[in-house]
Amino acid sequence: MICKRLRFLTVFGAALVFTMLGCTSKIQSTTSSYLALGDSYTIGTAIGEDSSYAAKLCLYLKGDKEDEQFDFKVIAKNGWTTTDLIGGMDAASFNRDFDVVSLLIGVNNQYQGLSKNIYRKEFRELLKRAIGLAKNNNDSVFVLSIPDYGVCPVSIENKDAIAKDIDVFNLINREVSDSMEVRYVEITELSRTALNQPDMVAKDGLHFSAGMQQKWFEKVKKELNL
Numbered sequence: 001m002i003c004k005r006l007r008f009l010t011v012f013g014a015a016l017v018f019t020m021l022g023c024t025s026k027i028q029s030t031t032s033s034y035l036a037l038g039d040s041y042t043i044g045t046a047i048g049e050d051s052s053y054a055a056k057l058c059l060y061l062k063g064d065k066e067d068e069q070f071d072f073k074v075i076a077k078n079g080w081t082t083t084d085l086i087g088g089m090d091a092a093s094f095n096r097d098f099d100v101v102s103l104l105i106g107v108n109n110q111y112q113g114l115s116k117n118i119y120r121k122e123f124r125e126l127l128k129r130a131i132g133l134a135k136n137n138n139d140s141v142f143v144l145s146i147p148d149y150g151v152c153p154v155s156i157e158n159k160d161a162i163a164k165d166i167d168v169f170n171l172i173n174r175e176v177s178d179s180m181e182v183r184y185v186e187i188t189e190l191s192r193t194a195l196n197q198p199d200m201v202a203k204d205g206l207h208f209s210a211g212m213q214q215k216w217f218e219k220v221k222k223e224l225n226l
Contacts, residue, residue, distance in 0.1 A: 042076035046202035051210035082122035104144040147191035
């Protein structure tokens, strides 16, 4: 389990070991690298990368470390499907393993009406790769559910159909995550609160605002006991 900030205690007058503030954790305060895998939500399309949940989590994990002491890598682009993300990872250069890896992908599979069977297969492959890049430690990986863009002004006319389909895709990625014992953070219901909160939608009328991304970040912290 990912845990809150850890503190050092002296053991036998010499060795330093980590003790936990209320939970057990594989991701400790020595975290020095974070890999974010995804699509437009991961890079903060329409609001700027610094406002994304991934960038916010990076700053939190980085703490007081200097830039050269913390490696933050993002593999994500606007419009990417699972197939695109696999291609992006194939083309990327990985010079190290990562202490933390997150995965949020699937909204464009849904938007383009792509096969759910293919989504399941490719999501499983992506999650397997994520675990491999996290030193084969599934406790260092977490998945975020797909937000529901149907509540945004551009898509509001098809809100109910989109919500139903998003739920099916999320059922798939939840089942795969559970089967691989990877922590799952549900943010879909948070995204749906934007229906009655216009300030939670970005200016493009399709993506979510910095305020909503902040809520996702806070949910990640809460669910992972950071």
